Amino acid sequence: MENIVVLGSTGSIGSNTLDILKRSHKYKLLGLSFNKNIDLAIEQIKEFKPAYVCCAEGCYADIIKNKFDNITVLSGEEGLCEIASLDDADCVVNALVGTSGLLPTYFAIKNKKRFALANKESLVIAGHLFYEMAKKNSVEIIPIDSEHSAIYQCLENRNRDDVSSIILTASGGPFLNRKDFNNISVEDALVHPNWSMGKKITIDSATLMNKGFEIIEARWLFDMTYDKINVLIHKESVVHSAVEFIDGSILAQLGVADMRIPISYALFKPHRLKLDLKLSLSEIGHLSFEKPNFNMFPTLNFAYDALKKEDKNLGLILNAADEVAVDYFVAHKIKFKSIFDILKYALDNFEDNLSDNIYEIAQETAIIEREIKNLIEKDFLEA
Ligand code: NDP
Ligand code: MG
Numbered sequence: 001m002e003n004i005v006v007l008g009s010t011g012s013i014g015s016n017t018l019d020i021l022k023r024s025h026k027y028k029l030l031g032l033s034f035n036k037n038i039d040l041a042i043e044q045i046k047e048f049k050p051a052y053v054c055c056a057e058g059c060y061a062d063i064i065k066n067k068f069d070n071i072t073v074l075s076g077e078e079g080l081c082e083i084a085s086l087d088d089a090d091c092v093v094n095a096l097v098g099t100s101g102l103l104p105t106y107f108a109i110k111n112k113k114r115f116a117l118a119n120k121e122s123l124v125i126a127g128h129l130f131y132e133m134a135k136k137n138s139v140e141i142i143p144i145d146s147e148h149s150a151i152y153q154c155l156e157n158r159n160r161d162d163v164s165s166i167i168l169t170a171s172g173g174p175f176l177n178r179k180d181f182n183n184i185s186v187e188d189a190l191v192h193p194n195w196s197m198g199k200k201i202t203i204d205s206a207t208l209m210n211k212g213f214e215i216i217e218a219r220w221l222f223d224m225t226y227d228k229i230n231v232l233i234h235k236e237s238v239v240h241s242a243v244e245f246i247d248g249s250i251l252a253q254l255g256v257a258d259m260r261i262p263i264s265y266a267l268f269k270p271h272r273l274k275l276d277l278k279l280s281l282s283e284i285g286h287l288s289f290e291k292p293n294f295n296m297f298p299t300l301n302f303a304y305d306a307l308k309k310e311d312k313n314l315g316l317i318l319n320a321a322d323e324v325a326v327d328y329f330v331a332h333k334i335k336f337k338s339i340f341d342i343l344k345y346a347l348d349n350f351e352d353n354l355s356d357n358i359y360e361i362a363q364e365t366a367i368i369e370r371e372i373k374n375l376i377e378k379d380f381l382e383a
Contacts, residue, residue, distance in 0.1 A: 003030035003088050004267075005052070005113075007080060007104050008095035009044055010037040012198045013118040013144060013259060017093050018044060020264045023273060027091070031083045035100075038063060045071070052086065054079040056100065077103060084108045091267070093144070094119040097200050098323050099365055102126060106358045109133045109141070116266040118144040120217040121323075124315040126361050127220030128354060141221060142266045147214055148221055149262030150240035150253035155222065156270075158243075166224060167242040167250070168214055169234040170292065171195070173205040176233065178296070184336035186329065194237040194257045203326045207339050208292070209318075212303030216315050219307055226307035231300055233290045238279065255279055302343055313352040316361065320368035321346035324376065334380045342380060346372060 004021065008014040009032035021027050031052035034041035038060050045053060045068060053068075055061045058075035065073045074082050077100075084092050084104040092108040093116045094101050101119030108115045109130060117123070123130060123141075134141050143149050147168045155163065171194050175181065189206040190199060197205070204210035211231055218229050240262075242252035255261045256277050264273040294301055306314035325342040328334045334342075350368055355361050 001028045002026060002090040003028055003086075004091045004093065005029075005031040005083055005086060005089045006093045006095060007033045007054075007084060007101070008035075008097065008119075010034040010040045011095055011097060012196065013095035013263065014093075015040070015044075016259050017095060017263050017267075018048065020260055020267060020273065021048070023264075023275075024268070026268065030089055031086060033080055033083055033096070034060075036060075042067065051088075052083050054083040056080055080104045081107045084113070085111045089113055091116065093263075093267075094122065095144070097121075097198055099125065099319070099362075099369075102362055102365070103358065105130060106133075109137060109139050112137050112139055114142070115139055116142045116144055116263075118263075120145055120213050121319050123217045123220045124213045124319045125365060126313075126358065127216060127315060128313070129356050129358065129361065131220045131223070132356070142269070143217075143221055144259070144262050144266050145214060145217060146257075146259065146262045147241040148217060149265055151218065151222060151243055153253050153265065154241075154243040154251040158245075162245050162247075163228075163243055164246045165228040165230055165244045166218060166222065167244060167252075168211060168218060168229065168231050169237070169239050169241050169289075170208065170211045170231055171205070171237045172233045172235055172292075173208060175206055176235065181337035181340075186332060189329070189336055193235070195259075197259075199330060200323075200326055203329060203339075204322065206336075207299050208297040209299040209302070209322050209339075209343070211292075212299045212318070213322075215300070215303040216307060216318075226304050231292050233292050234288065236284065236287055238284060238287055239289075254281075298340060299343065302347055305347065311354065313354050313361075314347060316352045316365055317346050317350045317368055318343060320365050321350075321372045324369050324372040328376050328380070332382070334376060334382055338376075338380045342372065342376065345375065 004027040029048040033054035035056040054074040061075040084107040091114040095118045105122035237257040239252045325339045
């Protein structure tokens with residue numbers, strides 16, 4: 001058996017990952033981390049008996065220590081870095097949300113773990129650094145994000161010179177055909193037509209910032225320049241993404257919209273785990289594809305613009321602004337459409353130089369987040 005650590009085990013990707021672990025004897029859960037959902041964490045600890053638990057929110061550490069013997073309890077950001085670095089861990093899954101995933105990604109790659117990544121924000125903030133580190137340490141960053149898993153599968157054993165572009169598909173989210181973004185409630189934005197996910201990525205899917213982040217994620221995972229990364233709206237979420245070759249052929253990966261498929265591929269590749277997730281093409285009948293509306297969803301251009309400025313790290317700015325703006329929106333403090341204005345303001349007014357020091361990057365992220373908070377408090381709060 002191989003030892004695996006799942007960071008963010010109580011989240012949507014994290015609990016799907018544990019579900020996958022139950023279905024085979026390949027892995028033993030060595031460690032897990034959670035933030036606030038202590039009830040689910042306790043259930044998971046009872047069921048999987050990990051040797052290490054990290055309580056990101058340190059206040060829960062004593063409860064876990066008192067409840068379980070023989071568990072090493074870690075806490076806070078330091079604990080997350082430690083659990084991502086454990087000598088006994090063969091594989092690390094990063095299913096943390098937002099900037100909290102940044103430092104654990106660094107330590108998993110630094111310590112040469114087999115590394116499955118759901119936390120796309122790591123690559124949006126510091127893709128240039130992780131790309132170089134992974135190459136130097138011979139670590140493969142295995143994508144869990146469904147689009148990138150699809151592309152990864154289509155690229156396997158292919159000659160990269162034969163690839164002309166990649167096509168990221170996007171469901172378009174709940175507001176695909178809206179003519180304006182007035183009067184959108186948090187509840188409206190939290191209903192995704194096809195996928196069940198955590199709150200942050202669901203809101204990002206409604207603004208299409210998620211797809212923008214995926215453009216940046218693809219740039220670093222597959223070493224593709226921005227001009228070779230295209231986005232296509234595909235409402236049905238059946239084709240998870242595709243690769244176009246120089247002879248005009250397109251290879252795609254299809255499946256039902258269930259994250260257990262890309263998670264299991266990341267953990268079992270090149271083999272496949274038997275799952276009861278059959279896709280019936282005859283029931284689906286037909287599939288549709290259309291170009292995205294860049295005017296309604298400028299978030300896609302924000303991502304391309306960020307990648308065009310190669311001497312700057314605008315991914316960091318975009319991620320920091322989005323994280324704060326989404327928090328405020330979910331707390332009912334700003335309008336949905338303000339998210340676009342805040343992102344645009346951040347891109348126009350902040351710049352970050354490309355640092356390859358992870359602590360400088362983390363510090364800069366915190367500074368930008370603070371400045372965005374001030375900006376929102378000053379100019380964007382709802383009466
Ligand atoms: P969730 O919000 O469902 O889960 C996030 C996990 O991280 C939870 O375990 C949560 O703990 C923990 N967490 C939250 N905040 C912090 C913090 N500040 N410090 C440490 N841990 C924290 O997110 P998802 O599972 O939806 O997404 C996880 C990542 O995967 C994201 O980067 C997302 O973009 C990516 N992704 C998700 C997909 C999906 O289908 N959900 C699809 C593709 C990519 P707790 O629950 O205990 O509070
Ligand atoms: Mg995705």
